[in-house]
Amino acid sequence: MDSTAEAAQIFTNPPSQKVEISADLNGLQPLLQRLDWLIQQAISTLQTQDKAEEQLGVSWLQETGTFSEQISTQIRSDSPLAWLQRTFGLSDFDLDILAIALAPELDRHYEKVYAYLQDDLSGKRPTVDMALNLLCAGIVEKLSRRQHFTTSAPLMGDRLLYLCSDPHQQQVTLLTHHLILDPQVVRFLLQQPGLDSRLTACCQLLESTLFSKNLYLKADVQAALEALLMEDWQKQQPLLLYFQGTDSTGKRRTAQILAKSLEVSLLVADLARMIEDKANFEEKLQLLWREAWFFNRLLYLDNFDVLYLQENQLFYQFFLRELEKNRRITILSGVQTWIPTATGATGLITIPFAMLESSYRRDCWRTHLQAAGITLEDGELDILGDRFLLTPDQIANAVTTAYHNARWQQTGSTFVNLCSAARTQSGHDLATFTRKIEPKYTWDDIVLHPNQITQLQDICKEAEYRDLVHQKWGFADKLSLGKGLNVLFSGSPGTGKTMAAEVIAHQLQLDLYKIDLSQIVSKYIGETEKNLNRIFTAATNSNAILLFDEADALFGKRSEVQDARDRYANIEVGYLLQKMEEYEGIAILTTNLRINMDEAFERRLRFIIEFPLPDAKNRHLIWQGIFPKNAPCSPNIDLEFLTQNFEITGANIRNIALTAAFLAADSGGVIEMVHLIRAMRREYQKMGQILRDKDLGQYVDLR
Numbered sequence: 001m002d003s004t005a006e007a008a009q010i011f012t013n014p015p016s017q018k019v020e021i022s023a024d025l026n027g028l029q030p031l032l033q034r035l036d037w038l039i040q041q042a043i044s045t046l047q048t049q050d051k052a053e054e055q056l057g058v059s060w061l062q063e064t065g066t067f068s069e070q071i072s073t074q075i076r077s078d079s080p081l082a083w084l085q086r087t088f089g090l091s092d093f094d095l096d097i098l099a100i101a102l103a104p105e106l107d108r109h110y111e112k113v114y115a116y117l118q119d120d121l122s123g124k125r126p127t128v129d130m131a132l133n134l135l136c137a138g139i140v141e142k143l144s145r146r147q148h149f150t151t152s153a154p155l156m157g158d159r160l161l162y163l164c165s166d167p168h169q170q171q172v173t174l175l176t177h178h179l180i181l182d183p184q185v186v187r188f189l190l191q192q193p194g195l196d197s198r199l200t201a202c203c204q205l206l207e208s209t210l211f212s213k214n215l216y217l218k219a220d221v222q223a224a225l226e227a228l229l230m231e232d233w234q235k236q237q238p239l240l241l242y243f244q245g246t247d248s249t250g251k252r253r254t255a256q257i258l259a260k261s262l263e264v265s266l267l268v269a270d271l272a273r274m275i276e277d278k279a280n281f282e283e284k285l286q287l288l289w290r291e292a293w294f295f296n297r298l299l300y301l302d303n304f305d306v307l308y309l310q311e312n313q314l315f316y317q318f319f320l321r322e323l324e325k326n327r328r329i330t331i332l333s334g335v336q337t338w339i340p341t342a343t344g345a346t347g348l349i350t351i352p353f354a355m356l357e358s359s360y361r362r363d364c365w366r367t368h369l370q371a372a373g374i375t376l377e378d379g380e381l382d383i384l385g386d387r388f389l390l391t392p393d394q395i396a397n398a399v400t401t402a403y404h405n406a407r408w409q410q411t412g413s414t415f416v417n418l419c420s421a422a423r424t425q426s427g428h429d430l431a432t433f434t435r436k437i438e439p440k441y442t443w444d445d446i447v448l449h450p451n452q453i454t455q456l457q458d459i460c461k462e463a464e465y466r467d468l469v470h471q472k473w474g475f476a477d478k479l480s481l482g483k484g485l486n487v488l489f490s491g492s493p494g495t496g497k498t499m500a501a502e503v504i505a506h507q508l509q510l511d512l513y514k515i516d517l518s519q520i521v522s523k524y525i526g527e528t529e530k531n532l533n534r535i536f537t538a539a540t541n542s543n544a545i546l547l548f549d550e551a552d553a554l555f556g557k558r559s560e561v562q563d564a565r566d567r568y569a570n571i572e573v574g575y576l577l578q579k580m581e582e583y584e585g586i587a588i589l590t591t592n593l594r595i596n597m598d599e600a601f602e603r604r605l606r607f608i609i610e611f612p613l614p615d616a617k618n619r620h621l622i623w624q625g626i627f628p629k630n631a632p633c634s635p636n637i638d639l640e641f642l643t644q645n646f647e648i649t650g651a652n653i654r655n656i657a658l659t660a661a662f663l664a665a666d667s668g669g670v671i672e673m674v675h676l677i678r679a680m681r682r683e684y685q686k687m688g689q690i691l692r693d694k695d696l697g698q699y700v701d702l703r
Contacts, residue, residue: 014080014083014087014188014293014294014295014296024076024079025106026079026080026081026189026190026191027075027076027078027079027080027081027082028079028081028099028102028189030073030074030075030076031073031075031081031095031096031098031099032099032103032106033073034073034096034099035096035099035100035103038096038134038135039113039117039134042117042133042134043113043116043117046116046117073092073095075095080188080189080191081095081189084160084185084188084189088154088155088158088160089154090154090155091148091154093135093145093148094148094153094154094155096131096134096135097131097135097148097155097161097179098155098160098161098181100126100130100131100134100179101126101161101179101180101181102181102186102189104124104125104126105181105186111124111125112124114126114130117130117133117134118130125164125178125179125180126178126179127175127176127177127178127179128146128149128163128174128175128176128177128179129175129176131179132145132146132175146174149163149174149177159182159286160181160182160185161179161180161181161182161185162179162180162181162182163177163178163179163180164177164178164180165177165178166178183196183197183198184196184287184290184291184294187294188294188295195267195291196287196291198283198284198287199269199284199287199288199291201273201277202269202270202273202274202277202284203267203268203269203270203288203291204268205265205266205267205268205297206256206259206265206266206267206268207265207266216247216250216251216253216254216353216356216391216392217254217351217353221351222254222257225241225258225351226257226258226261229258229261229262229329230261230262232329233262233329236327236328238326238327238328238329238330239328239329239330239347239349240323240326240329240330240332240345240347240348240349241329241330241331241332241348241349241350241351242304242331242332242333242334242338242348242349242350242351243255243331243332243333243334243351243353244334244335244336244337244338244350244351244352244353245335245352245353245354246335246353246540246541247353247355247391247541248302248333249391249393249394250353250356250391250392251302251333251353252268252300252302252333254353255268255298255300255331255333258298258331259297259298262298264296264297264298265295265297265298266297266298266300267288267291267292267297267298267299267300268300268302269288269299269300269301269302270302270303271301271302271303271304271306271307272302272303272306274288275306275307275312275315278315281315281318282315282318285318285319285322286322289322289325289326289327289328289330292328292330293327293328298328298329298331299328299329299330299331300331300333301330301331301332301333302333303333303334304332304333304334305334305335305336307319308336308339320341320343320345321343323345324343332348335537338350355389355541356389356391356392357471358385358386358467358471359385361384361385361386361388361389361390361395362381362382362384362385362386364385364392364395364396365381365384365385365395365399366381368395368396368399368400369381369399371399372399372400372403374399374402374403374414374418376414376415376418380415383415383464383509384418384419384422385467386464386466386467386468387463387464387508387509387510387543388419388422388423388425388543389426389541389543389584390422390425390426390541390543394422394425394426395422395425397421397425398418398421398422398424398425399418399421401421401424402414402417402418402420402421405417405420405421416509419509420509422543423509423510423511423543425543426541426542426543426544427511427513427539427542427543427544429537429538429542430513430535430538430539430542430544432538433515433531433534433535433538434513434514434515434535434546435513435514435515435516436511436512436513436514437498437501437502437505437512437513437514437547438512439502439503439505439506439512440502440506441499441502441503441506442503442506442507443503443507444625445499445503445625446496446499446500446503447496447614447618447621447622447625447650448496448500448611448618449612449618452500452609452610452611455607455609456500456503456504456609458607459485459487459504459586459607460504460507460508462485462606463485463504463508463586464508466483470483483584484580484581484582484583484584484585484586484587485585485586485587485606485607486577486580486581486587486589486604486605486606486607487586487587487588487589487605487606487607487608487609488551488588488589488590488591488594488597488602488605488607488608488609489501489588489589489590489591489609489611490590490591490592490593490594490608490609490610490611491592491610491611491612492592492611492613492649493592493649493651494648494649494650494651494652495611495612495613495614495649495650495651496611496650496651497590497611498514498547498549498590499650500609500611501545501547501588501590504545504586505545508545508586510543510544510545510585510586511542511543511544511545512544512545512547513539513542513544513545513546513547514547514549515535515546515547515548515549516549516550517548517549517550517551518550520532520535521572528572528575529572529575532572532575532576532579533579536579536582536583539583539585540583542585543585544585545585545586545587545588546583546585546586546587546588547588547590548576548587548588548589548590549590550590551589551590551591551597552591552592552593573601574601577601577604577605581604589605594608594610613647613649614649614650616643616644619642619643619646619647619648619653620639620640620643622650622653623639623642623643623653624639626653626654626657627657627671631661631671632664632669632670632671633670633671634670634671634672634673636672636673637671637672637673637676638673638699641697641698641699642676642680645695645696645697646680646695648683652683652687655679655683655686656676656679656680656683657676657679658679659675659678659679659682659683660675660676660678660679661675663675663678663679673699673702674702677696677699677702678702
């Protein structure tokens with residue numbers, strides 16, 4: 001290998017990290033021996049001077065000529081010190097400065113010596129003046145050597161060495177500055193393990209861990225990725241990867257597997273925590289890259305999306321500038337799609353981390369259930385794998401939670417307990433923007449026309465067979481959007497739209513989150529889209545049904561556009577429907593007036609179900625089922641009269657029954673017709689309608 005190729009290889013390949021210190025102090029011994037010799041010469045000079053105070057302006061070393069016979073320094077070529085010299089272009093004089101600054105880190109005896117040489121009991125750290133006195137033969141050389149302490153010099157420009165002034169002095173000269181070797185450089189020269197103390201608040205060092213199986217990437221993708229990293233790591237070529245997806249655990253686990261294949265540690269940094277300390281972000285970022293470079297670690301930068309925020313654009317630009325200096329393999333992790341840049345991130349490879357396929361999830365459920373001694377039917381196992389978009393770690397947590405809950409409560413079926421535990425593993429971010437509804441209604445509770453019931457059941461069937469049709473039968477390859485279920489429930493208030501959503505959620509054992517669109521829509525242009533984006537981002541992989549209530553706040557006919565706000569409202573509707581199409585779960589819109597919705601928007605919905613006012617037959621069924629089994633109802637309650645004379649919704653009937661129950665509780669404890677008539681009057685008053693005496697017929701005297 002020629003000298004140029006050898007130098008290029010050494011530039012990018014630090015010596016392997018060792019915990020033990022070699023006999024020659026990792027190659028530092030010759031340099032320290034030279035320092036000891038220089039100190040001995042300086043002390044001898046001071047001891048032989050009779051009147052040092054008369055020699056002002058003249059170096060005491062110049063008088064004795066101690067530099068006429070200097071010992072030579074032969075540094076081991078494979079040592080960290082030699083690598084540092086070649087990499088940063090350090091001269092022999094720079095190495096002497098480095099040794100002077102390093103010595104007190106090795107032995108506190110040097111502090112006493114430095115205090116003596118500087119004639120200052122508090123001067124335990126070397127100054128620029130002391131270093132020049134030790135290393136220079138006279139004032140002319142001292143002046144010329146000041147260039148080693150400028151910001152463009154290798155030691156200073158690459159932040160290997162810092163100059164620190166005395167805070168108690170108002171005016172300081174270059175000569176009075178102390179020499180402080182960067183702690184990271186000290187650790188590198190001594191090959192000390194661990195993590196730089198300045199990075200511990202936002203970083204962690206993960207030792208290589210071998211997992212039995214990587215379920216986060218397909219086997220062929222995993223193998224190709226490992227081969228690519230191994231090739232570039234051995235060649236010491238920079239490589240930039242972007243792990244995109246919401247599964248933070250899967251992305252980090254994959255990075256650990258890659259680090260294991262390279263036989264190195266994984267250095268994980270949280271950019272969101274780093275940027276909290278805005279004043280030191282740049283310094284920490286530089287330290288981070290050098291930490292990975294110096295100690296041969298695979299670097300993983302999590303929460304990259306935080307740099308895309310508008311308020312962090314300056315930090316994003318700095319990040320890109322530092323990225324251009326990248327010498328190693330770096331993995332970025334984020335949720336958003338990578339935005340190409342002209343500088344900094346050229347040649348980036350995006351690795352998508354989509355949710356695991358149902359077959360993988362099913363295998364994972366089976367493995368953890370067997371370990372817990374839980375047996376399920378194949379159909380129930382298929383439902384868990386198909387319906388809940390969970391990571392392997394979430395599945396493991398769900399099984400453990402269900403197991404312990406079963407031991408504690410000893411109630412409920414195993415399958416229902418597992419579904420409940422699975423729901424608790426996701427959707428937590430949605431609570432910030434939505435209201436969670438606990439589904440309590442079943443098919444026995446809802447009263448609708450057979451056609452509406454059939455359509456609701458069809459929605460459940462599509463959710464149940466989603467994986468079979470889209471994945472196994474290949475329809476997912478034909479659809480760029482529309483893999484989820486977009487549904488519109490249209491009807492007057494109280495006709496059962498929300499109840500129907502609860503029935504679906506109960507049937508599918510999924511969480512139901514209600515979003516009031518009237519609270520989401522903003523008069524400020526662009527704010528509505530931001531609010532919707534936050535909701536759908538939080539809903540990603542939430543395994544939840546989204547119920548968007550009060551959609552009338554957003555819908556409007558495009559043919560009736562009158563001003564800029566009306567035109568923008570259509571943009572907002574389009575954005576909502578776009579996000580619903582991208583969402584791979586069930587999203588339900590409810591509206592009181594379907595006539596307000598444009599037909600072009602309706603074509604983008606999978607189901608549209610009308611909820612009409614209940615007819616007499618359905619009202620009678622609702623009245624029959626509204627009272628709980630334990631409710632003390634009088635046999636004289638005339639349900640037929642209530643059905644035929646009052647054309648009200650199911651919600652009105654529910655309110656009347658509940659009010660009557662409280663009236664009965666206060667006056668005897670049995671629900672009578674009188675309580676229902678009084679409750680009916682209150683309900684009509686609440687609706688702003690007048691209940692006429694003739695409507696009450698034979699019950700007109702009941703007050």
